Amino acid sequence: xxAPSNMRVFVPCDAxxxxxxxxxxxxxxxxxxxxxxxxxxxxRNGSHGLFWLEPMVEVEVDGVRHAYGPIDADDVPELLxxxxxxxxxxxxxxxxxxxxxxxxxxxxxxxxRVGVIDPRSLDDYLAHGGFDGLRRALTMAPGDVxxxxxxxxxxxxxxxxxxxxxKWRTVLxxxxxPKYVVANADEGxxxxxxxxxxxxGDPFCLIEAMAxxxxxxxxxxxxxxxxSEYPHAIATLEYCIDVAPQHGWLGSGIAGSxxxxxxxxxxxxxxxxxxxxxxxxESIEGKRGMVRPKPPLPALEGLYGKxxxxxxxxTLASVPWILANGGAAYSAHGVGxxxxxxxxxxxxxxxxxxxxxxxxxxxVRELIEGYGGGTAxxxxxRAVQIGGPLGAYFHDGQLDTVLDYEAIAAAxxxxxxxGVVVFDDTIDMAAQARFAMEFCAAESCGKCxxxxxxxxRGVELIDKIVIGERRSADVAQLEELCDVLxxxxxxxxxxxxxxxxxSAMQHFPEDFGLGDRNSDQNFEQKVGESN
Amino acid sequence: xxxxxxxxxxxxxxxxxxxxxxxxxxxxxxAANQLDPTRLLVVLQQVQHELGFVPNDAVGQIAVGxxxxxxxxxxxxxxxxxxxxxxxxxxxxKVCQAESCQATGGRALTQHIQDVVGCExxxxxxxxxxxxEAVYCLGLCAASPAVMxxxxxxxxxxVARIDRVVESARSAS
Numbered sequence: 096x097x098a099p100s101n102m103r104v105f106v107p108c109d110a111x112x113x114x115x116x117x118x119x120x121x122x123x124x125x126x127x128x129x130x131x132x133x134x135x136x137x138x139r140n141g142s143h144g145l146f147w148l149e150p151m152v153e154v155e156v157d158g159v160r161h162a163y164g165p166i167d168a169d170d171v172p173e174l175l176x177x178x179x180x181x182x183x184x185x186x187x188x189x190x191x192x193x194x195x196x197x198x199x200x201x202x203x204x205x206x207x208r209v210g211v212i213d214p215r216s217l218d219d220y221l222a223h224g225g226f227d228g229l230r231r232a233l234t235m236a237p238g239d240v241x242x243x244x245x246x247x248x249x250x251x252x253x254x255x256x257x258x259x260x261x262k263w264r265t266v267l268x269x270x271x272x273p274k275y276v277v278a279n280a281d282e283g284x285x286x287x288x289x290x291x292x293x294x295x296g297d298p299f300c301l302i303e304a305m306a307x308x309x310x311x312x313x314x315x316x317x318x319x320x321x322x323s324e325y326p327h328a329i330a331t332l333e334y335c336i337d338v339a340p341q342h343g344w345l346g347s348g349i350a351g352s353x354x355x356x357x358x359x360x361x362x363x364x365x366x367x368x369x370x371x372x373x374x375x376x377e378s379i380e381g382k383r384g385m386v387r388p389k390p391p392l393p394a395l396e397g398l399y400g401k402x403x404x405x406x407x408x409x410t411l412a413s414v415p416w417i418l419a420n421g422g423a424a425y426s427a428h429g430v431g432x433x434x435x436x437x438x439x440x441x442x443x444x445x446x447x448x449x450x451x452x453x454x455x456x457x458x459v460r461e462l463i464e465g466y467g468g469g470t471a472x473x474x475x476x477r478a479v480q481i482g483g484p485l486g487a488y489f490h491d492g493q494l495d496t497v498l499d500y501e502a503i504a505a506a507x508x509x510x511x512x513x514g515v516v517v518f519d520d521t522i523d524m525a526a527q528a529r530f531a532m533e534f535c536a537a538e539s540c541g542k543c544x545x546x547x548x549x550x551x552r553g554v555e556l557i558d559k560i561v562i563g564e565r566r567s568a569d570v571a572q573l574e575e576l577c578d579v580l581x582x583x584x585x586x587x588x589x590x591x592x593x594x595x596x597x598s599a600m601q602h603f604p605e606d607f608g609l610g611d612r613n614s615d616q617n618f619e620q621k622v623g624e625s626n
Numbered sequence: 627x628x629x630x631x632x633x634x635x636x637x638x639x640x641x642x643x644x645x646x647x648x649x650x651x652x653x654x655x656x657a658a659n660q661l662d663p664t665r666l667l668v669v670l671q672q673v674q675h676e677l678g679f680v681p682n683d684a685v686g687q688i689a690v691g692x693x694x695x696x697x698x699x700x701x702x703x704x705x706x707x708x709x710x711x712x713x714x715x716x717x718x719x720k721v722c723q724a725e726s727c728q729a730t731g732g733r734a735l736t737q738h739i740q741d742v743v744g745c746e747x748x749x750x751x752x753x754x755x756x757x758x759e760a761v762y763c764l765g766l767c768a769a770s771p772a773v774m775x776x777x778x779x780x781x782x783x784x785v786a787r788i789d790r791v792v793e794s795a796r797s798a799s
Contacts, residue, residue: 111766114781146768285724288765323708324764326777364667365707367762381666383705399664441768443729448768471730480725516767518729530728534762
């Protein structure tokens, strides 16, 4: 039998895959293939997001990708012996990638290419529908492009869930020039990594989206503000921003049109608050990341005081699909006012952690149990934090809540950026509430007194409640403090820190020495009604 | 009396300045950023990349170069966790303190790392090999707990794994 020729073997270059050993696997594959004189090209793709299977190795045979995982570098010789290049059976075989159950059941619109393509290859991007959205947008009037986004019902995926079309319409209508497009890649919420996966797995999609936004609102300059904790994403973005103008996809006269638009990558410096849009604008301008009061809206007076579109990475990454397939096709997914899909990130103490893109409307339980497979520790799940460090903690009885913006809000939480962090029954919820206040104190920009000082007072009060010398008075004072934070802060950091604190106290009172929510009928009235 | 103090202050020698080699690096960074004050954070990041930290004695030069006050430059330096005013150890180990890692034993792991390295988060080990830093999320949350040494991410960290990482960081130059 002759050895197969020009085979493509895929090993992800995604940061988490690398953190699990993907570079070693790729190096070993190259070395083994060379020593066996095999005609193999090792392609570094993004990750499909099935992280319990990473590092995942795929081989393309007759146009079908077959997956193996998780693979250790030391498995590589035996994997080749087993006939990797003919998709031969091995103890790590997962079958055709597209039929892995956790992937097959997803609805991948925004993440359609992530894991599939080589993120640095413009040819790969074009071969998978890349720039179709921009091509169509350039044939349309700016107002019609905005109209397509309005039709899609797309809402900001960064957390605020503001309708993207309205934001773009505002910038389009603003008379001042120049206008800017800012991509918020300061993905600081614990339990979230969808932005990182797009930047590392499908970076040209972000470039395409920003160019569409530029055409829609009349912007000439774009900035991607990426957090410094993502060195791999930064390197990939910088590479692609260098490549795109050489092929006419950035710069002057994009794709033969009259659109002139360039993009610069700015790197954050470890400040969580810079994920807040006005703080980010200050940071891009070279200043301390102090939150600005709104109004004026950034849409009218944003970067350097000019009209600015500020969108989250996932919001933007949804745009090319919408333009290529139509806003109505997008809004056909989802429920109620939450249209389209949400890339959910399963994290924390979970057996099958990773990225799950599904239409809005799935229950939290289906995500955690159906996709996630329960806790990694095998112990019962006790608490689930949805929406990052400013999101509420949910208890087991709330897991049938449907995942959409309104339903999560009605359950006292917020969907945020779609991060879902699972905790098992060893977690101390008083410590989690304390951490929420501590985090607020550490990351406050210092502009608003409730956030700057109240957060430290909150830590002290939670300590006092746990010690329990004058518990009911301290609980009342913490409640009052939470009210002040919620209503007296300019931005979401101070305004939402009460969410994890109150929900922890309300749903897990026993951890605060406040009796059991199941045995104390009056408890809910005593502690948390105001939430 | 007050007037005398003002005069004596005027007669004070210049603030200490950077060694010439460092000053020329700072100058080059300022020039590469067109002396643009809106690029202050970029300037600080590039100075830190070149020198390993932003020396206090560089503040004046950066302020003059960008047409800002020393207070404005200091304000930006002190705002951002990444910008350091002292040199770090030979390796920087960032240990995630955020919720996803807390859910997977991150608090105990952090304690173990501090014990093994021999310093608290925010400090450098006595032999100068490792600086420990707290970080709030590395985006590796599907396989927590996570750390990053220099720019190398490590996920699903165990005690045995971190011991090997610390050991090799100590022995490497």
